[in-house]
Amino acid sequence: MKRNYCPFKGPFHDSYSIGFQLYAQGGINWRHRTIAGVSWNGEEKEAFFFNPDGLVLPITPNPWELPEIIHKHAIRREFSSIHGHGHFAMKEGRRAGLSQFALNNWVTYWLIDQKDGYSNDPQVWSQxxxxxxxxxxxINERLYTDLRITSDLSQYMEECLVERRNALAEQHRRRCAEDSKILAWLKGETPPPLFANLQEAA
Structure with missing residues (x-):
């Protein structure tokens, strides 16, 4: 196997298909799916990605592309540092057993200025x-003209915009609920399935 071989493209692999991503300026960013930084061991090609709350994300690094992303997006760094907690973080026993020499291989980088906030925040979502x-x-004004709609323009626009607002409100509700589940999962606090609870009760 070639030294620079990696079985996937991109700086990291989201093996659970959760939708983890770097912060998108001006875009939609869900708090617990956003990569806020990474603790990187360049010698052993190991990384711990974490979200804004410091919870480690189950992401596999591509050691041949990750350094470029760090170089492009890092806004600060801390040497001899391993950041993050939660279910997917480095186990406490291993961390406590690291010598200063081994710890020196780690550098933590915080990525991208995330001052614009997260879509979970109602104010950010409202914007x-x-x-x-x-x-x-x-779009609807153009459609009204192109399709030669005969109903009153103001009424048509109001109906379209109300429908769109309702759809966005439902999207926000569902995405926030999903993000809360991801938060619990990252913490290791996911409740057992309902079916398992019913079996235990029986």
């Missing part, structure tokens, strides 16, 4: 919705 609605107005 996104207003931008989306402005775009929706343009």
């Amino acid at each position: 996104f919705v207003e931008k989306d609605i402005e775009q929706e107005k343009v």
Whole structure:
């Protein structure tokens, strides 16, 4: 096997297909799925990615592409540091057993300025919705003309925009609920399935 072989493309592999990603400026960012930083061992090619709350994410690094991402997005770094906690973090026994020499191989990088906040925040989501609605107005006005719709324009626009707002509200509700489940999972606090509870009760 070649030394630079990696079975996947990109700086990391989201093996659980959760949707972990770097912070997207001006885009939609769910707090517990956003990569806030990474603790990287460049010698052993090992990494622990973490979200804004410091919970480690189950992501596999591509050691041949990750350094470029770090170089491009890192806003600060801390030497001899391993950051993160939760179910997927480095086990306490292993961390406690690291010599200073071994710890020296680790550097923690915080990635991308995330001052614009996260979509879980109602205020941040509201700003996104207003931008989306402005775009929706343009699209619907064009459709009204192109399709030669005969109903009143103002009534048509109101109905379309109400429908769009309702759809975005439902999207926000579902995504926030999903993000809460991801938070519990990363902490190792996911409750057992309902079916398992019923079996125990029986």
